[in-house]
Amino acid sequence: MTTDHSLAAEGLHLSYGDADIISGLSLALPSGDITGIVGANACGKSTLLKSMSRLLTPRAGQVVLDGRQVHAMPAKQLARILGLLPQTPIAPEGITVADLVGRGRHPHQGAFSRWSAADDLAVAEALDTTGTAELADRPVDELSGGQRQRVWIAMALAQQTDILLLDEPTTFLDVNHQVEVLDLLTELNQRSGVTIVMVLHDLNLAARYCDRLVMLSGGTIHAQGTPAEVLTEDNVHHVFGLENRIIEDPVSGQPLMLPIGRHRTLG
Amino acid sequence: MSITPLTPTAEAVVSLRRARSRHWTSIVVILSVLIVATFLASLMVGQTFYSFDTVVRVIAGEQVPGASFTVGRLRLPRAVMALAVGLSFGLGGVTFQTMLRNPLASPDIIGISSGASAAAVFAIITLGLGTTGVSIFAIVAGLAVALLIYLLAYKNGAAGIRLILVGIGISSMLTALINWELTRASQWDLQEALRWLAGSLNGANWESVIPVLIALVILAPLLLGQSKNLSITQLGDDTAEALGVRVSRTRLLVIVTAVGLIAFATAAAGPVAFVAFLSGPIAARLIGPGSSLLIPAGLVGALLVLVADLIGQFALGTRYPVGVITGVLGAPYLIYLIIRINRSGGSL
Numbered sequence: 001m002t003t004d005h006s007l008a009a010e011g012l013h014l015s016y017g018d019a020d021i022i023s024g025l026s027l028a029l030p031s032g033d034i035t036g037i038v039g040a041n042a043c044g045k046s047t048l049l050k051s052m053s054r055l056l057t058p059r060a061g062q063v064v065l066d067g068r069q070v071h072a073m074p075a076k077q078l079a080r081i082l083g084l085l086p087q088t089p090i091a092p093e094g095i096t097v098a099d100l101v102g103r104g105r106h107p108h109q110g111a112f113s114r115w116s117a118a119d120d121l122a123v124a125e126a127l128d129t130t131g132t133a134e135l136a137d138r139p140v141d142e143l144s145g146g147q148r149q150r151v152w153i154a155m156a157l158a159q160q161t162d163i164l165l166l167d168e169p170t171t172f173l174d175v176n177h178q179v180e181v182l183d184l185l186t187e188l189n190q191r192s193g194v195t196i197v198m199v200l201h202d203l204n205l206a207a208r209y210c211d212r213l214v215m216l217s218g219g220t221i222h223a224q225g226t227p228a229e230v231l232t233e234d235n236v237h238h239v240f241g242l243e244n245r246i247i248e249d250p251v252s253g254q255p256l257m258l259p260i261g262r263h264r265t266l267g
Numbered sequence: 268m269s270i271t272p273l274t275p276t277a278e279a280v281v282s283l284r285r286a287r288s289r290h291w292t293s294i295v296v297i298l299s300v301l302i303v304a305t306f307l308a309s310l311m312v313g314q315t316f317y318s319f320d321t322v323v324r325v326i327a328g329e330q331v332p333g334a335s336f337t338v339g340r341l342r343l344p345r346a347v348m349a350l351a352v353g354l355s356f357g358l359g360g361v362t363f364q365t366m367l368r369n370p371l372a373s374p375d376i377i378g379i380s381s382g383a384s385a386a387a388v389f390a391i392i393t394l395g396l397g398t399t400g401v402s403i404f405a406i407v408a409g410l411a412v413a414l415l416i417y418l419l420a421y422k423n424g425a426a427g428i429r430l431i432l433v434g435i436g437i438s439s440m441l442t443a444l445i446n447w448e449l450t451r452a453s454q455w456d457l458q459e460a461l462r463w464l465a466g467s468l469n470g471a472n473w474e475s476v477i478p479v480l481i482a483l484v485i486l487a488p489l490l491l492g493q494s495k496n497l498s499i500t501q502l503g504d505d506t507a508e509a510l511g512v513r514v515s516r517t518r519l520l521v522i523v524t525a526v527g528l529i530a531f532a533t534a535a536a537g538p539v540a541f542v543a544f545l546s547g548p549i550a551a552r553l554i555g556p557g558s559s560l561l562i563p564a565g566l567v568g569a570l571l572v573l574v575a576d577l578i579g580q581f582a583l584g585t586r587y588p589v590g591v592i593t594g595v596l597g598a599p600y601l602i603y604l605i606i607r608i609n610r611s612g613g614s615l
Contacts (some may be wrong), residue, residue, distance in 0.1 A: 055508045079511030086505035090368070092498075094556030098283045106499050107511035115284065124277035133276040137283055139556070159510065 002162035002193040004031040005081060014044065014051050021047045022219045024061070029163075034189050034196045036210035037222035038203055038230075040240050043216045045199040046087065046167050052197070053084040053165055056229065069075070078105035083161035087168050089152055091140040097151050098136040101126055104158030126157035130184060146177030153184065164188075168200040170205070182209045207231045207254045215239055231255040270582045298553075298566035302350070305573040310338055312581060340472070347535060348471035349572045349589070351479045353546075355532035357568020358490060360543025361550065361560050362525040365497055366518060370604055372415075373544035374529045377434025379544035380538040381441035383530055384411025384464055387537075388445050390563045391460045392452040398475060401463070402534035409530030412437060413522065466590020468540035468576050477534050482531035482581045487565070490524045493517055539575075539590045541597025542568050548600070571596075 007029045021044040029035055029052075037045045047174060050056040052063050056069050063070040070078060083104075091100060104126065105119045114204035127133040130150040135143065138153060149169065156164055167186070170178040188194050200206040206213060207227035215223045215230050217239040223230045232255075236244045242259055249256035273281065310322045317325075317334050325331055325338045360373045374380055384549035386408030390396040396404070416437055420430035445464070452460060462469070496517040500507045504514045529543060549571075575592035 050505070053509055055505055056401040073509070075513050076511035079509065084509035086503065086509070088503070090384055090501065090503040092368075092501045092556060094282070098280055099287070099557040102280075102284070103499060103502060103510065106495065109495070120281050120284065121273075124274055124280045127280070128274065128276050130547070133279070136276070136279055225524060 001196070002032075005066050005195065006031065006064070006163055007082070007163060007195070007197075008064050009048070009052065009061065010064060012051065012058050012063065013060040014047050014056060014058050016045075016047075020059075020219060022051070025220055026061075027214060027221060027224070029195065029197055030212065031195050032189070032193050033211040034186065034209060035198075035214060036206040037197065037199045037214045037216065038201075038206050039216035039222075043239075045216055046221050048216070049084070049165050049167050049197070049199055050086075053082055054078055055084070072259050076107045077163070079159065081161055082163045082165065083156045083159045084165040085152055085156045085167065085169060087171065088124045091148075093141065094139050094157060097137070097138055097140055097143075097154075098123060100140050100151060101132075101154045104155040107159060122158050122160055126154040129157055129188065130154040145172055146174065146180065149173060149181055150178070150184070153181065157188070161194075163197070165194045166196070168199050168201060171201065172202075183211060185209070191196070203231060203236070203257050204249070206258070208249060208252045227254050231257060272484075274519050283370060287555075291554055291563075294553050294563055295566065298563065298570060302566060302570050302573065305570065305577065306346050306350060309349070309573060309577055310342045312577070313337065313342060329430030344473050345468050345471040345576070346573070348468050348476045348479065349576050350569050351476065351483050352468075352532040352536045352539060353542060353569030354487070354565045355479065355483055355568070356539060356542040356572070357546035357550075357565040358487060358561060359525040359529035359532075360545075361547030362490060362497070362521055364368045365501065365560060366545040367430060368501060369427055369431060370544075372427065372431050372434075373547070374526070375538060375541060375543045376438070376439060376601075377431055378416060378436075378438035379409050379413050379434075379526060379529055380533055380543070380580075381438045381445070383409035383533040384538050385441040385444045385448070387463055387534070388448045388460045391463065392448050392456045395456070396520035402475075402478065402531075405534035406530040409533060410523075410526055413526040415524065429595040462509070462588065463537045465588040466537040466593070467588035468536055468572075469588065471536070478545070479531050482527060484589060486524045486527050490521065490528070491561055493521050493524075494561050497521055497561075498559055508576050537588075537590060539572060540573050540594035541601070542593050545593075545597050545600060546571060 009025055009027045012022055012025045013020065025048065037048065039045050047056060051058055052181050054075070057071055065073070065082065101123050102119070105122060108119065127136060130153055132147065132150050132154050133153065135147060140148060143151065153169065169181050173181065182205060185196055187198050210227060212225065213227050213230040214221060215235055222239050223235050231246060233244055236242060236257055244260055245258045246255045247258065307319065307322060311317050311319065314335060315333070317338055319332055321334045322338055325334050326343070363372045363374055364370050383405040386404040387401050390401045390404040394400070404415060416430060416434045420433045449457060449460060496512045499510050499512045500514055500517060507514050546568035547560060548562040550560045550567045554560060554563050571593060575596070576589040579587040579589050579592045
């Protein structure tokens with residue numbers, strides 16, 4: 001089981017060059033939860049995620065993990081607590097699944113240290129958890145999109161962090177594979193207590209799979225709380241500029257958003 | 268260590284990893300054996316043939332009439348130079364290719380070698396400097412051109428393909444500059460400059476070998492220390508950062524050491540064509556994906572230069588500079604790569 005960590009952004013200002021992306025954002029992420037970050041395109045979701053994991057230095061404010069500033073922590077030490085799966089990681093040409101997943105062990109190794117039994121076990125466990133064990137000796141570039149995404153998640157799991165950030169882990173996947181990935185993350189959260197924070201595009205899947213939602217708009221938080229609190233007709237209208245209706249998802253009991261466009265509606 | 272039985276998956280993981288590291292080790296051993304064999308052959312073969320015994324005695328420091336001069340003062344520095352220059356080019360080349368994820372990104376394609384060459388030719392023809400002066404010029408210019416390319420290609424971090432294209436452009440400009448220098452050269456300087464440009468081990472002596480060896484002894488361990496970080500950066504900058512690698516620091520350290528290796532080797536032996544470019548891909552073929560290529564590529568580079576120099580000296584009737592031989596070997600590979608890029612629509 002994992003230990004509890006506190007991860008929070010305090011008065012965060014983020015920008016690329018002169019363009020402000022996030023301005024004055026404060027956010028506490030509860031340990032052991034699945035948190036979904038949602039919002040319109042270019043509202044700063046990925047930027048926020050990157051900054052939480054030290055990839056982007058804030059212009060002002062700070063990200064604090066267990067009382068320490070993330071950007072001042074030694075890189076490897078942070079990488080043993082907090083993992084991030086970017087939206088488009090690159091697989092080196094011809095690399096095999098087991099080898100790629102093994103790269104997740106990097107923060108646990110020294111510059112010249114050899115592989116340990118713990119490394120092998122962590123890789124094996126990550127392969128088993130993600131159901132990719134039978135692919136172990138296959139080149140990653142020969143896999144289907146769904147398999148590849150499971151392999152990348154396996155790499156992040158081999159890192160054995162208590163907190164895992166994922167940037168749109170379901171993009172480019174068929175709906176069945178989207179559900180498969182989200183189920184996998186849920187099991188991981190329930191079985192090992194891993195805190196999961198992910199950017200999701202699909203509001204309905206986010207509402208179904210996340211304990212909490214954070215809805216961003218224009219670089220600040222528009223709403224946060226349980227899916228029922230966040231996914232309301234007013235919030236969706238405000239953030240996405242979309243007429244909509246919220247009903248109860250008959251499968252999960254969570255809110256389900258139905259978009260209302262200009263055409264193809266009854267009456 | 269606990270003796271809990273491994274799960275089937277863990278057993279598979281262990282055996283895959285062991286198979287990969289056994290393969291890596293055996294390739295490295297084979298390359299090393301071939302290098303030692305070629306190295307000894309190049310000490311034995313020449314106008315006078317000396318036996319293996321004699322060569323070993325000379326290396327051990329014994330005075331052997333005739334052999335002590337020929338082997339100790341002529342052949343040994345030349346062979347050590349071939350070894351050191353080959354290792355440097357191999358290591359430097361594969362570092363750039365790995366870092367920029369592109370086999371075209373070798374220092375001899377993206378202008379770093381041309382930078383050193385242009386400066387060396389300038390030093391020979393316009394300034395009339397001797398060996399040491401030429402070397403210093405070549406080293407400083409190699410580093411300066413690398414910096415220039417980096418700055419020109421820099422935009423939120425240096426991206427691979429932009430750096431390569433800028434480098435190819437700079438390389439063409441420098442080639443033009445070299446040609447212009449050559450048209451103004453006197454007969455004597457021209458010969459000297461052309462010999463240097465062809466990449467030659469003629470005239471290698473201990474004085475010219477020592478700086479290359481020192482650079483190698485200092486820079487190669489620094490580079491090898493970054494080997495793991497370098498292989499992690501191949502997963503993309505964001506992923507590498509998330510795995511605890513300081514990407515820009517790794518990149519800077521790796522560029523400086525690789526350029527240093529290339530610059531010192533070029534200063535001593537001239538831009539031996541295509542060795543930096545060929546070693547990495549050949550090593551990748553031998554080793555397979557995933558494992559570190561630094562050491563194998565260094566060894567391939569050394570073997571290439573040693574073999575090419577033997578061929579150039581003795582196999583063809585006339586003596587050819589080593590760079591001519593490696594050029595003949597390397598050009599077809601460059602053409603093959605470009606054809607492959609064309610077919611796959613731009614990506615490698």
